[in-house]
Amino acid sequence: MQRLCRIVTDLYNDCRVLLPGVWICVQSKGCIYRSRTVNSKNLRMEKSMEAQGKRHLELGTVLDGRYIIEEILGEGGFGVTYRAENQRVGISVAMKEFAVQDQKARDKILNEAHILGDLVNLDNIAKVIDYFEEDGAAYIVMEYVEGKTLKQYVKENGKIDAEEIFRMMMPLMETLGKIHKKEVLHRDISSDNIMVMSDGSLKLIDFGAAKANSVVAEATYSIVLKQGYAPVEQYSRGGKQGPWTDVYGLCATIYECITGKIPAAATQRTLGEELEMPSQMEIAVGGRLEKVLEQGLRVHPEERYSSMEDLREETEKALIPEQKKRMPGWMAAVCAAAGILCLLAAVGIYFYLHPELYRFRGIVTETVLFWPDDEMTANGYLEAKQAIEDKYRILAGEGNYIIQDREDGAIEVTAPLEAYQGKDVWEVCRDYISSPATLTAYDYQDITTGPLYGITENDILDAHLETGTLDGIDREKIGLPSAGDFRYAVLVLSKEKAKRIHSLANEDGWLRMGWNIRVSGAVIYRDCIEFYVRTAGDGETFYLVSQDQSEAFQELLIYNLTHTPLEKSLYVRFEIPAEWEEPEKTEGAGINQRSREEFEKNSICVRYACSGELSDGEWVDMIACFKNRLDVLGVPYAFGNSPGNRSEAVVMFSPEGLYEDAVVMAGWQKGRVSVSDKWNTVFSNYDIEDMEFQQESQGNYVLKVSLSSYSQGKLLEEMEKADGKEWYLDVRGYRIAKCSLETDVEEDALLFRTLCSYGEPGITDENISVLKLVKEIALGIDMPQSYNQEMVCEFDADGKLMKNVDKTKMYSMKLGEERLEGVQEKLKEIMPGALAEADEESTYEYPLRVLLPAGKEFPASFLEAVQKVYEACDLGNGDYDLIEFIQRDENGEEQAEFKFFKMSGKMSGHAVLTGEGMKKHLEKIKDLEQKSEFYRELVDMENQERWNEWR
Structure with missing residues (x-):
């Protein structure tokens, strides 16, 4: 019967009558035999991408004309294991897939399967019963063991x-x-x-x-x-x-x-x-x-x-x-001595063979985890792992690192901290190791005044390092030693790309290039590795000179230029390096400060950084003030500094009872607290005389904000011209609490009873610590600078680093999330396919990004969609100070943007066209805007002209 089923299937496949993937079922004696059709003799396997970016065969796929995939049993570092059915004999098997591109590797796997297949007479192992190669992958078929x-x-x-x-x-x-x-x-x-x-x-x-x-x-x-x-x-x-x-x-x-x-x-x-x-x-x-x-x-x-x-x-x-036999004392002594000598010899031999482990003893190491992007393919993951290993060989030296796969899918690399040569570990991983970055050429004088030209591996004919000098170089400007040779990269480009780049050079033949420049819409982020570039006489050779003269980092640049970029960026996580204080030995320890050992597991580590230089006295004041802020939160913490960088503080918390928003605000300077309407500041920090908590009922409070005598005189005047019926207590633009102008105003004070968080709760014992922190920021000792949260990592119950911080463990005010959720719900009603999200990279306090689906009548459909969402979601109500609309075409490429900025108490917008061939739409957009009352009122035409000329 099974043979009949197979014959019928082959007939339909050859005639191509059935669509691929159709099941053929034949019933005989109460049993159903099944097979699946394919549309060619060379079976093309259907593959799907799972959420973790791993490659699986689709259930129902037939391999080698006999094995039909029925279940995924598991996956690991070596491949995916399936339960399959051999349709010819009607038995279940376990099948291991090795998706490797290299033919030699596949041949080796199949050869080893042949060796294992010879061991059929051995008990206690799952026997190998078949092996084959198909569609670029090797397969080993084993006995299916139940239990x-x-x-x-x-x-x-x-x-x-x-x-x-x-x-x-x-x-x-x-x-x-x-x-x-x-x-x-x-x-x-x-x-x-x-x-x-x-x-x-x-x-x-x-x-x-x-x-x-x-x-x-x-x-x-x-x-x-x-x-x-x-x-x-x-x-x-x-x-x-x-x-x-x-x-x-x-x-x-x-x-x-x-x-x-x-x-x-x-x-x-x-x-x-x-x-x-x-x-x-x-x-x-x-x-x-x-x-x-x-x-x-x-x-x-x-x-x-x-x-x-x-x-x-x-x-x-x-x-x-x-039976035990007593050994003479002298013999025991001799054996013991011999054993010690053998042990010492073994240890010496081992460390001679493994110098990397010997070097790790007694020195500080850093373990970095690289998690693959959810959309990364299996081959992309393998290529990324090989690239990471290659790069660490350059960075740390041969054998001076350990790389391994973790069960949670991360690639774990351990290397001496000194391998990073004093640079920030995150920046090294971002710029050199984990991102598919490119080299970009731009105008010598100003990045914002001309085009950007990305340089891909296809443009590069040669790239290598040389040591020497170059004529006409300004050593002081670049930051090179005043005399002697220096390292520089030699880059030979294709004629077409070289011609474009030459158009950016100044009259002396100099231009600039940056590695890892990030562009988001109209915003260009300059936190990149910058090179001053000297052009050669042949027109195709460029000399790249950098202040960083480290051979390892320059070799990493060459590696990145001459190898295929990573398929996707990798998420980077590592234990933030810190020199931890021991509270009992530290003068000026905080009230709630604890030792680092108390936070081994289930903990969150945060690094804060200030931007400017601090004198010794300012640094002492900074730490004392910051610890006072942390003590106000009322939760235990460990405190430390980044090694060799006292401007960076590292704090370890337990997430229980901790407010996420308070962790962010704890390092902010005084003067950032204000009272505002929905648009502008009404009373600044300096108008606030006092802040006190008054208990209204058991566990419920009101925050009374008393104004200075000068501000009291302005109170009625400001209320009369207020835009709206509510005022907000702001910290650096974040709305923390609100009061009603009808019920919560006294002669000299404002009464804040409601928080501006999700659900608008009152002030209770549970959340009062956040407002106590606000009071400290407004009226407490000022910090010389702000400490801004820069990096966060979390450790699980086993003390292992986690991929993402689990914020569900922490309390959150969810500041602004209610507004975002309202926009998202409205979008579902008026425009299916549109998406609203917070722009986490924006420097604005209240940013919103709206992604619009592609429209057929561009650009009219784009402008109509922008207006429809803006009006329906009431985005001009002052909740956001930046609103960015983005439309992508059918291929997913960004096509156009429209930005609204809060300026002088109103919103002002302009369109930004992107992509090839968009300039032809500029005149049409101008015409449509002039005909629309909505755009005539909101668009700053002069500003729009400037931006579009820049683009």
Whole structure:
């Protein structure tokens, strides 16, 4: 019957009568046999992108003409595992997919599958029953094992007795010993990859990490591992791996079963973290068994059991103890001395083979996590990982870093902090490592007066570094040493691109280029690496000179110029470096200041920075005032400074009971508090005489803001000309609270009872700390400068860095979110497909960005859409000081913008055309604006002319 189904399917495929993906079902004797059609002999697999940017086959895809994908079982560093059905024989299989582009790599995988397929007579492993290559990927088909994983078993039944788990593992040790003799390593042994069968026996699955062991001496393994189960040699591409590698993974799994915990990562243990043994946790385990476990988990490979046979033999001896024999004292002393010498020799050999771990001892390191973009493809991820490794080899030096995959999808890199050469870690990662940035040429005098020309890898014929001097260079202006040679990059471009760039040079042949310039609409961000560029006589060669003369960073530039940019930017997270204060040893410690050790887990770390230089006295005042602000919040915190940079403060909080908005405002200077109507400031900070809290009822308060005698005289006058019936208490433009001009005004004071947050709650014991902070900013000791929040990272319950800060743990005033939600709801009614969001990169206090769907009658449809949204959402009511409308065409390219700015108590707007060929629409837009009363009233025509000329 199955054969008949297959024949029918082939007939329909050949005739192309059915659409691809249609199921053919044939019923016989109560069973339904099914197959799926395809539209060509060379099957083209359907692929989908999951939310995490990983590549999966679509369920129902047929491979090798027989295997139909039915379920995704899991995915890891080696590929995706599926449950499939072999339609020819009607059995379920587990199928591992290796989506690698390199043909040699695929050939190697299939060769190793052939070796594993020869091991069909071994028990305790999931057998390899087939392997093939299709559509650029290699596949290994394995026996489908039903049951629970060992991890699930321990989770449901609790920890396993030490003797019991060792006995359960002994058959597996024997099988692995036989596999090792075939020169195959598993390299991914863990409780996730061991199944507990119905009879209590164990079966090892997933040989996705296996490698033919014939090239152990070459030490060319890729670095793929699971933290806690992976030995130290797996963290290095040059690590020598062998049977002892699987010994460590198996013993780590035994340790987990006995203790319920995964062992500490091998990298942490090399840095001094000790592994807590079961007996130290008061878990009953025989001394000889614990000794076996301890030796199997030795950090240094030379000290571990060298083979599974040795591990099994020692386990058997421990389970069946031999009669003890007393050793003579002199012999024990000799053996002890010999053991110490051997240990020292082993340690010396190991660190000779692994100098990167030796260098990490006693020095400060930084661990950086790179998370892939949600839309990054699997190939893009692999290319990004290789690029990161290449760049760290340049930055830190060969072998002076560790790169690994984390289970949550992040690429983790550990390197000495000194490798960043005193630069900000975030800036190095942003500018050189994690972004698909380009080199951009612009006008020598001013970036805003001329066009920008991006330089891609297709424009570059050659790029390399040279050392020497260049004629006519202004060393002082660039910041170079007054004499001697300097490094510079030589860039040879295509004739077409070189001709365009030459048009930007000044009369002396100089122009400027920037690396990682960011452009958002009409705003250009200059926080980039800038080069002064000298043009050569041939017209195609350019010499790039930078103040940064670091060889590593210049080589990184060349690497980025000569390699394909990353497919997508990577999210960068790292533990913010800090020199932490010990409160008991620090003069002037805050009331709520604690030591850093109290915030190891479930904590949030924030870095604040001030822009200007501070004298010694100003710095002391700055810290004292800032700690006072933190104490007002009423939550514990740890305090530190960035290494070598006292202008940056680092604070660690526990998120419970903490207001997100208060964390942002804590570092702001005095003079930023005011009372305003919906447009402008009515009373500034200097008009405020006092602020006090009055209790109205149990747990409810009113904030009384008393005005100075001068301002009291203006109160009635300002009320009469007020635009609206409410006034707001602002901090740096953020509306914190509001009062009614009809009910909340006294002769000399304003009464604020309502917060401007989501739901407009009253002032209670829960949120009063935010307003106490506002009072401190308005009337307390002033700070020499503002501390602005610059970076935030969060640690989970295990003390590991998280990808994003979980703000649901923190209280939030949600300032402005209610207004945004109102706009979003209205957009759903009037214009499906439009999207409203806060512009997080804007320097304005209340920015709004509206993304409009593409229109057919451009530009009339664009202007009509802008007017419709502006009026329907009442965007001229003063809630926003910047409103940016953006329309993209059908290809997703930005087509046009319209910006409204709050200026002198009203909104003023202008259009910005972008993209190729948009200038032809300029006259039509002018004509449409002149005919519209809406645009005649709101558009600053002179300003619009200037912007469009610039564009």
